[in-house]
Amino acid sequence: MPESLSLAASGEQFDVHIARPEGEPIGGLVVIHEIWGLVEHIRDVADRFAELGWLVAAPDILTRGGLEPALGEELFAVMNSADEEARTAAQPRMRDALSGTRAPEYAGWAVAALEATVDWLAAQPGVGGRLAVTGFCFGGTYAFLLAADDDRIRAAAPFYGTAPSPADIAKIRAPILALYGRHDPSLIDALPDVVSAMSAAGVDFEPVVYPDSAHAFFNDAGRRYNPVDATDAWTRVTRFLRAHV
Template sequence: MTALWQGVGMGEMMELGSGSAAVHSYVSRPEGTVRGGVLIIHEAWGLVGHIGSVADRFAEQGYLAVAPDLLGEDGITDDVATELGEQLFSPDPEKRHTAQPKLRELMSPFRSPDFAAKASARISSCFEYLESSAGVNGRVAAVGFCMGGTLALSLAVREPQLRACVSFYGRADFSAADLTAISAPVLAFYGDQDTDLIGALPQLEAAMATAGVDFMARTYPGTGHAFFNDTNRLAYNKEAADDAWQRTLDFLANTLS
């Protein structure tokens, strides 16, 4: 499968970093004063149009936004992502069953031993680009969705200069000792129907508290995984998504000011 969305919004596609840490990224620039930088980390679907539109929304709010393509040629097109997403979230069990082999094929790159290392290096390239960009002045936040939410939390663990972290339905498989490395405040969003993550949330909250992390979790009733993705008509919940977006903007205004 070939990637991807090629950047048809406000911004442009650029290659950031060098060597094995080089990564094609969508960069969306604000008009006027830069309020900070936002590193947007995509879901398992790759750098699709939905993520580009999120980058543009941040740029419209005054943030320099960068969304790396962590899957490259292993990504999928918008059409395939939409079709597979609707099958996975379908109320029809047969459609969900049919989608599982396709999902396993899509997830295969993530099982590569070097995927995490490459993704981390490429995310760091984007972080360094943002941190050194004019007007950002070191004010960089990470915002991730699903797989990207997990990677945003990972960045918070290993990058002491990160100023804020927002994780939409991401996992945090870290010990309390690992979490002590986090210096940024963390805002996390969940749907209460996302049973695996909700089941693990009390333990995560306790670990974050033990580690002394400024951690805030918001759970939306009647919503499941991917509730923010407005291209997935079965998962998207407008009320929850709008509330989470406003809370994210408020959070960034407070942490990046």
């Protein structure tokens, strides 16, 4: 059954959605939300992983940055509507809501919150050090960062996230399966350099690029959802995480 708890990082509380498996967990999994925050879609993804046997913790690291889940749901609905005028009008609200994430100290706090989430998972009965992370968009970026910062992570599966600097890539010890849509220019243009940096650092890095998809192709509530590629990505990620954890 899904539940919630409150953890702290640098003295600041944050909420975590917990999804437990029916029996003994196959491992502990951190699920990091998109730029919309800990909305229903991400809680559903966490619950789906739990159905496969994972003990899942999905932390809310965006309320601290200025975007609470209720506002995230509202902005997501507008930005994914067919009304182009409404989408354009909502962009300043989106920028204002996310202004806190641009503060110099925010990224450090967010990684500390993710580490606190890993601490909690690692202490749970049956996890036994079998720890992994996945994330989407904003969360994909932080999945990379968590893998670089915490060597307890045994596998990482970022969806359309921005890879860290070569210096941070050199810290990664976990294998990485990274998923992208071809029609996501900034990430695809950067991918050759990411592959080179991963190779130079000796990281086991497997990028998968879906030729017919764009950014956010996995989000079944969004207008860019690609059900065929999302299904394939789910199969790949669940097999990858199980194999490495």
